[in-house]
Amino acid sequence: MLSGLNHITLSVSHLDTSLTFYTKQLGFKGHVKWDDGAYLSLGDIWLCLSLGRPCEKTDYTHIALTVEESAYATFVEKIRAAGVSEWKQNKSEGHSLYLLDPDDHKLEIHVGTLANRLESLKRKPYAGLVWL
Structure with missing residues (x-):
C-alpha cells in the first residue's frame, strides 16, 4: 500500500x-x-x-508548495522583484502565486490546506462536484 x-x-x-x-x-x-x-x-x-x-507544458499540471499566510506578501514581493514569470492569476480559495521555474515548470505557492479547500467547496461547489 x-x-x-x-x-x-x-x-x-x-x-x-x-x-x-x-x-x-x-x-x-x-x-x-x-x-x-x-x-x-x-x-x-x-x-x-x-x-x-x-x-513544453500547456495544461494545468503543476506542483504546489505551502507558504504561511503571514509570509505570503513578503514572498510574493521577493519573487516579483526577482522578475520570476507568472503563468496564471489565482481564482480559487486561499492566496496563490502561480510562477514558472527557469525551464517553465509550473509551480504554485499556496496558503491553505486541503481542509480549507474542502470547506470552501461546501459554500461554492465546482460544476459537477460529487463528495466521495
Whole structure:
C-alpha cells in the first residue's frame, strides 16, 4: 500500500540556473550536486533536478508548495522583484502565486490546506462536484 509522496524529479536544461532558483528564490535546501543532477529538499519534499530536455507544458499540471499566510506578501514581493514569470492569476480559495521555474515548470505557492479547500467547496461547489 502506498504511504505518501516519495520525491519529485524535474528535467532541467541548465542545472546551475535551476539549482540557484530553487535554493535562492524558493528556499529549498541543497544536499548534493553531480554532473547531471542535484538533490534538494523542502520540509519532507525531496526534489531531484535532472539535466535533460524539458518538454513544453500547456495544461494545468503543476506542483504546489505551502507558504504561511503571514509570509505570503513578503514572498510574493521577493519573487516579483526577482522578475520570476507568472503563468496564471489565482481564482480559487486561499492566496496563490502561480510562477514558472527557469525551464517553465509550473509551480504554485499556496496558503491553505486541503481542509480549507474542502470547506470552501461546501459554500461554492465546482460544476459537477460529487463528495466521495
